Structure formats: structure tokens, C-alpha cells
Amino acid sequence: MKPWDRFFKEKMTLLLSEKRSVVDIGGGLRISNKKGNRYDKEREWMLPLLTGIKYVILDTVPDYKPDIVGDIQALPLEDNSQEAIVCLAVLESVPDPFKACEEMYRVLEVGGYCFVYLPFLYYYHAEKNYYKDYWRFSKDALPVLFKNFSNMEIMAIRGALGTLVRLSPLGRFKFIENCAYFLDRITGKLTSNQVSGYYIFLKK
Numbered sequence: 001m002k003p004w005d006r007f008f009k010e011k012m013t014l015l016l017s018e019k020r021s022v023v024d025i026g027g028g029l030r031i032s033n034k035k036g037n038r039y040d041k042e043r044e045w046m047l048p049l050l051t052g053i054k055y056v057i058l059d060t061v062p063d064y065k066p067d068i069v070g071d072i073q074a075l076p077l078e079d080n081s082q083e084a085i086v087c088l089a090v091l092e093s094v095p096d097p098f099k100a101c102e103e104m105y106r107v108l109e110v111g112g113y114c115f116v117y118l119p120f121l122y123y124y125h126a127e128k129n130y131y132k133d134y135w136r137f138s139k140d141a142l143p144v145l146f147k148n149f150s151n152m153e154i155m156a157i158r159g160a161l162g163t164l165v166r167l168s169p170l171g172r173f174k175f176i177e178n179c180a181y182f183l184d185r186i187t188g189k190l191t192s193n194q195v196s197g198y199y200i201f202l203k204k
Helices: 003-018 043-051 096-107 139-145 160-169 175-187
Strands: 021-025 054-059 081-086 108-119 151-157 197-203
Touching: 003 043, 003 081, 003 151, 003 197, 054 081, 054 197, 081 096, 096 108, 139 151, 139 197, 160 175
Parallel strands: 021 054, 021 081, 081 108
Antiparallel strands: 108 197, 151 197
């Protein structure tokens, strides 16, 4: 298992084991085939962890049947009211990611968890009539965006060669991605600053 996949699994297991409710902003977990705009069978390992958990999806449009229609820049939730938030591939798609981060912090209870994915060197991925693609975030941006949180753990996704492959048409082939990962490992490029993006695990 690649280190970023291990990080995702470990932190999501922790979040879903310790908290009894979670708001999935944008539906990025892709674990519901009844609501949200995508479903990913590889995420089915999380389904048993959702037993007894209040899992809700918040999205900006009603098209994909979210539980809550709302804007991350002005969350329709009370202060200190949420145990956990998941926000995957959302902050690059809002005009004001700083306000969005302030809003997630505001609605989280003290001790609440927030799991975020942000892209850095990644292809343009707006979706017409749904969301735009405004921003990319280097590792230097993360302490600024999440300055209010009491704890932050960061995991880079892909090394320099893996990122280059991902940006190219070759990124569609798993074998080539795995070869790039192997080369990143043996050349020390997994610690490069040229990465696809970041997983961030936060605590209020």
C-alpha cells in the first residue's frame, strides 16, 4: 500500500471510529450510490465503519440528492456543532478557500476532526454548471489555510515522477503509475516538493 493510501485509510478509520457523525462536504468520500455525484467501489471498506454513524453529504446543488444544500463559504450549520468533517477536492473549487477553512473550523466542536484533500500539481478539473477550478496549493499554503486548528498532519500524494505521469495520458495506466512510484522510491523523489497534492488531517 502506498504511503498516502495508508494515511487515508488510517485517518478515516480513526475518524469513523471515534466520531458518531460526519459531514462530507462535496461527497468526496464517494461511498454512497444514492447521493453524491460519484461512487467508488474501492471505498466500500468504509461502509461497516458507518454503522451507527450519522453520515450526511453537503453540496452546493441539489442535483445529486445531498442531505444538505449549502456553500462551504457560509455553512448552514451552528457553531461548534459537528464532530467531524471530510472535505476532499473542494477548496480549489471555491472563490475564497480561506473563508471556507474558517467556516469548517467554526462549525467543528472542540476536539473535532477534519480530513481534507488539496491538489497541487494536478490537471484542470472543473465541471460545467457544477463547480469551477480556481486554485492550487503548495505545502507552504497549508499552515496559512489551517492556522486556527490545534493539530495538523500532512501527507503528500505521489512523488515527482508519479505526478508527472499522472499529468500525462500515461496516468490512465495503473502499471505505469506503479512503475513511477517505484522509481520515486529508489531515487528519493517521494520527498520531493513536486507532488500531486496533499491529504491533511486536522483537529480543532
